Amino acid sequence: xxxxxTRRLLQVxxxxxxxxxxxxxxxQLLPGDPALIMAGxxxxxxxxxEIRHQYRLDQPVPxxxxxxxxxxxxxxxxxxxxxxxxxxxxxxxxxxxxxxxxGMALLVALCIGIPAGVISAVKKETFWDYAANLFALxxxxxxxxxxxxxxxxxxxxxxxxxxxxxxxxxxxxWKASLATTAMPAFVLGNALAAVLMRHTRSAMLQAMSxxxxxxxxxxxxxxxxxxxxxxxxxxxxPVITLLALEFGALLSGAVLTEQIFTIPGFGKLIVDSVxxxxxxxxxxxxxxxxxTYIALNLLADVAYVLVNPRLRG
Amino acid sequence: xxxxxxxxxGGNPGSIREENPWARAWRRLRRRKGAMVALAVVVAMxxxxxxxxxxxxYEPTATSWxxxxxxxxxxxxxxxxxxxxxVLSRIxxxxxxxLGAGLVSVGxxxxxxxxxxxxxxxxGGWVDTVLSxxxxxxxxxxxLILAITLSAFLGPSLSNAMIAIGVTTTPVFVxxxxxxxxxxxxxxYVEAARAVGNPHWRIALRHVLPNxxxxxxxxxxxxxxxxxxxxxxxxxxGLGQQPPAPSWGSMLNTAQRFIAQAPWMAVWxxxxxxxxxxxxxxxxxxxxxxxxxxxx
Numbered sequence: 124x125x126x127x128x129t130r131r132l133l134q135v136x137x138x139x140x141x142x143x144x145x146x147x148x149x150x151q152l153l154p155g156d157p158a159l160i161m162a163g164x165x166x167x168x169x170x171x172x173e174i175r176h177q178y179r180l181d182q183p184v185p186x187x188x189x190x191x192x193x194x195x196x197x198x199x200x201x202x203x204x205x206x207x208x209x210x211x212x213x214x215x216x217x218x219x220x221x222x223x224x225x226g227m228a229l230l231v232a233l234c235i236g237i238p239a240g241v242i243s244a245v246k247k248e249t250f251w252d253y254a255a256n257l258f259a260l261x262x263x264x265x266x267x268x269x270x271x272x273x274x275x276x277x278x279x280x281x282x283x284x285x286x287x288x289x290x291x292x293x294x295x296x297w298k299a300s301l302a303t304t305a306m307p308a309f310v311l312g313n314a315l316a317a318v319l320m321r322h323t324r325s326a327m328l329q330a331m332s333x334x335x336x337x338x339x340x341x342x343x344x345x346x347x348x349x350x351x352x353x354x355x356x357x358x359x360x361p362v363i364t365l366l367a368l369e370f371g372a373l374l375s376g377a378v379l380t381e382q383i384f385t386i387p388g389f390g391k392l393i394v395d396s397v398x399x400x401x402x403x404x405x406x407x408x409x410x411x412x413x414x415t416y417i418a419l420n421l422l423a424d425v426a427y428v429l430v431n432p433r434l435r436g
Numbered sequence: 437x438x439x440x441x442x443x444x445x446g447g448n449p450g451s452i453r454e455e456n457p458w459a460r461a462w463r464r465l466r467r468r469k470g471a472m473v474a475l476a477v478v479v480a481m482x483x484x485x486x487x488x489x490x491x492x493x494y495e496p497t498a499t500s501w502x503x504x505x506x507x508x509x510x511x512x513x514x515x516x517x518x519x520x521x522x523v524l525s526r527i528x529x530x531x532x533x534x535l536g537a538g539l540v541s542v543g544x545x546x547x548x549x550x551x552x553x554x555x556x557x558x559x560g561g562w563v564d565t566v567l568s569x570x571x572x573x574x575x576x577x578x579x580l581i582l583a584i585t586l587s588a589f590l591g592p593s594l595s596n597a598m599i600a601i602g603v604t605t606t607p608v609f610v611x612x613x614x615x616x617x618x619x620x621x622x623x624x625y626v627e628a629a630r631a632v633g634n635p636h637w638r639i640a641l642r643h644v645l646p647n648x649x650x651x652x653x654x655x656x657x658x659x660x661x662x663x664x665x666x667x668x669x670x671x672x673x674g675l676g677q678q679p680p681a682p683s684w685g686s687m688l689n690t691a692q693r694f695i696a697q698a699p700w701m702a703v704w705x706x707x708x709x710x711x712x713x714x715x716x717x718x719x720x721x722x723x724x725x726x727x728x729x730x731x732x
Contacts, residue, residue, distance in 0.1 A: 137569050138569055138572040138573050138576060139573075140574035141569055141570055141572075142576050142577065144573075145573055145574065145577075146577075149585060149586070149589045150589070151477065152589040152590055153589055154584075180652055184551065208649060260717060260718070261714075263717060264661070264710055264713040264714035264717050265710055265713075266665050266668055266669070266688075266706065266709045266710065266713070268668075268669065268672050268685075268688060269688060269702070269706030269707075269709060270648040272688060272691065272692050272695060272702045272706065273702065273703075273706065275692075275695060276695050276699050278695075279698045280695060280699075318612075351583040370578075371576075371577075371578035371579065371581075372578065372579070373512040374578045374581060375580035375581055376580075378580055378581060379580070379586065379669055379672070379673075382672075382673065383692065393581060393584065393585075394584070394673060397584060397585070397588040397675075398588075398674070402589075405585055405588070409577055409581060409582075409585055411577060412577065412581060413573075413577045414576075416576045416577075416578070417576050
């Protein structure tokens with residue numbers, strides 16, 4: 124187990140280094156002189172030279188990277204040029220909002236995706252199976268920004284049930300907070316539910332044809348017990364680990380969803396920084412996202428081995 | 437040769453010949469209603485994109501102050517937008533941006549990803565290690581976030597959005613091709629090709645590549661669906677097609693501001709994206725079943 128963990132960790136490290144190089148390298152794609160962009164209206168060569176010196180733009184790219192990396196490793200992700208806050212502060216402020224949204228979306232996805240997957244596997248090739256598959260196709264093919272706008276039209280404009288935009292902190296007023304996040308959470312969860320349904324369906328189909336399910340049936344257990352206790356429990360293992368891979372899709376979705384519902388979260392921070400040419404924030408945020416993704420996948424791998432005794436070497 | 441002569445009377449010796457695998461796949465695909473409807477939609481969209489100036493009832497950028505935000509009517513089937521442009525015409529012209537982005541960016545991803553994947557899978561060793569780690573690194577950044585970041589750093593335009601989406605899609609093709617190549621490399625026919633003394637490049641291109649085309653084709657269809665959504669998302673954010681040129685994503689962006697007064701402005705572009713993405717997804721699913729040799 125320890126050997127497996129060390130091996131995976133050693134595999135992850137070069138990936139992390141490459142991610143950081145990639146993100147740092149993006150800066151080189153910027154057209155024009157970054158010092159000119161930072162200086163804004165200022166065109167005084169002395170000021171420009173100072174900016175170049177301050178941000179080490181006068182040094183070779185690899186040297187710049189080493190300085191940047193040194194900062195990152197000591198927790199300094201740089202500073203927002205627009206908001207004058209440190210990137211770490213900004214992330215700490217925005218992350219809880221997105222985590223709440225993502226948590227609620229996950230709940231929506233689990234509540235829809237797993238039952239739908241189980242039903243379509245148990246009632247294979249019946250109306251229910253086709254309906255569930257149709258739902259999954261719809262979920263995968265619907266652009267979430269369209270779904271969001273349509274929900275706003277229905278629930279905010281026409282029915283006047285939910286606010287169209289804005290966000291209230293959970294700690295401030297939980298009712299208002301849930302009202303502002305209900306639609307975005309559904310929009311985000313809908314796509315994930317579709318993916319979850321497909322995974323659950325195939326895992327359940329596999330589990331239902333396993334020997335232990337036949338044994339459970341032969342023992343005279345009720346079908347509900349066979350499905351829920353014997354098959355589902357075993358089928359959930361790969362599904363839960365696959366969920367870790369969907370973290371990226373959830374964050375991608377949050378970018379658009381937060382934009383539509385004007386929720387001041389992680390995704391909106393990325394878009395706002397992109398439009399304000401606040402590249403330090405973009406780099407910092409993308410680096411944190413990628414590192415979290417890598418860490419989650421590592422955890423999922425470890426969890427998979429932990430719950431699956433046959434994989435322990 | 438004696439086998440043919442002992443064939444029962446009336447039996448056609450030609451019929452025992454192996455059916456061409458592509459003909460078989462097409463025959464199987466034709467049986468799948470969903471995939472055929474999807475194919476019809478895709479063909480229709482290609483036709484609309486190519487013939488847009490002749491099919492569209494109006495100029496997509498022609499404004500009219502007397503026609504601001506008019507609901508759907510006989511003259512304007514999908515209504516008009518905030519400056520009096522015909523929504524239907526803009527959707528028809530928008531097919532160009534969406535389909536174009538889907539095809540060009542997946543084209544970029546395939547032409548970069550497949551050779552790299554072949555190289556990694558076939559050569560192995562440190563080449564494989566380096567390429568695989570780079571792929572891991574790129575896949576660690578969520579798809580849309582990488583696409584947004586790339587197109588932001590490149591500057592907002594439709595062609596930069598295509599490049600950004602193409603680059604972001606490339607690692608998927610590298611990984612898939614590599615995996616398939618590793619599987620094909622140990623097959624007997626590759627062994628045979630090597631035994632006859634074929635050079636490596638010839639084995640990779642003539643013996644491995646043709647045998648891994650089916651899964652690549654399936655992935656390409658699904659990737660086009662993903663690229664169409666991504667282009668719409670980038671245009672929605674203002675990073676893709678620049679106004680006044682029509683694109684489904686940017687139409688939705690404007691529509692959101694007028695959702696209370698002119699909901700039709702949001703319904704149709706969104707539905708167009710949905711139909712396009714659904715079609716490529718269905719086509720990909722259908723191709724997967726039709727090309728899978730284990731299926732009957």
